[in-house]
Amino acid sequence: MIWEEINTYRVQNEINPFVVFEDSLMRAYTKRVAEKNINIFPTKHSDSIGYWCNTECLYTNRTEGGLNWEERINRIISNDFDSYVKLAVQNWINSPSNNHQISRKDIEVATIYNLIIIDHSKKSIRFDATFHGLSNEPNSTFDNNYNYYLKKMKEIPKSLTIECPDCGYIPKNFILFFSLPMSNYNMGHKKLMYIKCRKYMCTFEGNIIDWIQLQ
Ligand SMILES: [Zn+2]
Secondary structure, rough: OHHHHHHHHHHHOOOOOOOOOOOOOHHHHHHHHHHHHHHOOOOOOOEEEEOOOOEEEEEEEEEOOOHHHHHHHHHHHHHHOHHHHHHHHHHHHHHHHHHHHHHOOEEEEEEEEEEEEEEOOOOOEEEEEEEEEEOOOOOOOOOOOOOHHHHHHHHHHOEEEOOOOOOOOOOOOOHHHHHHHHHHHHHHHHOOEEEEOOOOOOOOOOEEEEEEEEO
C-alpha cells in the first residue's frame, strides 16, 4: 500500500512509477533491517546499502496512551492501515533527503516491510515502515550479484520474428501477410483477425500477436 502510495506521488510528479515490488532477496534484507530496529529508538539506518539495495527510508510512529485507543486498535484489526500509509509517505515527502530517495528516477524496483507492535498493557502502538529501492544503473551494487540492470538486459528479447509457432513457417511477404488482418482491424471492429498458416499440413491459426516470436 505504501509502495502504491509512493507510485501515486511519483506519477503526480511526472516520475515513472516503480515497476517491480521486490519480494525476494531485497525484501528479506528489508525484513532484517526492520526487525533489528524493533529494539532501537531512534531507528538506525543499515550499513549494507550498495549490497542489497541503493536507497533506504525509515519511518517510525509511536503512540502511547488511551486517547482514541479503541478506535486505533479496531482500525488495525480490520486491516485499515490508511492513516499509517499516509503518515509514512507524507513524512518522507516532507523530508528533503527521503523525498529525494523515493523520487529517484533510476529506482524501478522497490520494496517495503512494515511492522506493527501493540502493547495492550501500555496501550502503545508502534508502526515502522522500512523502504528499500534498487537502482537500474549498471554496477549499482558492489558485487553485482544482485543487479537489476543486468537482469533486465537478459530479459529483453534480442530478436522479434514473425513465424508460425507450430511449424516455423516465415511468411515471405510481410506486407501481404498483414494487409488483410490490418485492413480488417482498421475497418472498425478492432478485433485481431486469425491468420492461417500457409504451410502444407500445418493447421495453426492465430492473430498477429500469436505470430510474433521473441528470442
Ligand atoms: Zn505453421
